[in-house]
Amino acid sequence: EVQLVESGGGLVQPGRSLKLSCVASGFTFSNYGMNWIRQAPGKGLEWVAYISSGSSYIYYAETVKGRFTISRDNAKNTLYLQMTSLRSEDTALYYCARHRFDYWGQGVMVTVSS
Amino acid sequence: DVVLTQTPPTLSATIGQSVSISCRSSQSLLHSNGNTYLNWLLQRPGQPPQLLIYLVSRLESGVPNRFSGSGSGTDFTLKISGVEAEDLGVYYCVQSTHAPFTFGSGTKLEIK
Numbered sequence: 392e393v394q395l396v397e398s399g400g401g402l403v404q405p406g407r408s409l410k411l412s413c414v415a416s417g418f419t420f421s422n423y424g425m426n427w428i429r430q431a432p433g434k435g436l437e438w439v440a441y442i443s444s445g446s447s448y449i450y451y452a453e454t455v456k457g458r459f460t461i462s463r464d465n466a467k468n469t470l471y472l473q474m475t476s477l478r479s480e481d482t483a484l485y486y487c488a489r490h491r492f493d494y495w496g497q498g499v500m501v502t503v504s505s
Numbered sequence: 506d507v508v509l510t511q512t513p514p515t516l517s518a519t520i521g522q523s524v525s526i527s528c529r530s531s532q533s534l535l536h537s538n539g540n541t542y543l544n545w546l547l548q549r550p551g552q553p554p555q556l557l558i559y560l561v562s563r564l565e566s567g568v569p570n571r572f573s574g575s576g577s578g579t580d581f582t583l584k585i586s587g588v589e590a591e592d593l594g595v596y597y598c599v600q601s602t603h604a605p606f607t608f609g610s611g612t613k614l615e616i617k
Contacts, residue, residue: 426606435610436608451605492546496553
């Protein structure tokens with residue numbers, strides 16, 4: 392069974408950093424590109440970043456470019472999202488999802504507030 | 506960036522009614538490799554999204570065949586042939602042809 396489990400969320404002050412993780416199981420992680428998507432409370436889905444299976448291709452939304460870094464460790468079956476210079480508008484439920492958006496985690500909440 | 510415009514924003518349907526949702530792209534979603542990376546997702550209340558349709562018209566495994574997708578280029582449609590109570594939620598189109606990838610704004614389906 393495919394599973395994606397996010398962690399690392401929480402309450403953080405504006406301007407600070409946070410690193411999210413997404414542990415994958417039930418499939419060969421190293422064969423798949425992965426996405427981060429977020430959803431602000433009561434709002435729609437916003438795509439955040441993508442990383443290809445071998446990390447050769449990385450893309451970001453303009454809203455996070457230069458502040459967020461997506462990475463992966465295929466040996467650990469883990470996807471990461473390093474978030475810096477956090478803003479109140481980054482407050483959202485963050486999901487990891489496989490490249491085709493076919494499998495999603497349950498999400499992890501990030502709240503940016505003083 | 507590609508903008509996906511979904512209409513209508515809300516939809517109210519009775520059980521058994523057929524409905525359609527439109528997703529229009531600001532540019533063609535035909536990739537140079539010949540594929541069109543346009544998917545449809547359903548997000549039920551309190552749940553992560555679920556993939557319904559990928560590559561415009563391919564039904565994801567386990568998804569009921571009352572769901573169907575069609576379209577090409579910039580115009581795409583999701584049709585539900587005979588709405589059931591479990592279909593309530595918000596439907597999103599998403600494109601991954603052009604980076605940055607983008608989602609439509611969503612269509613909320615309510616059951617009358």
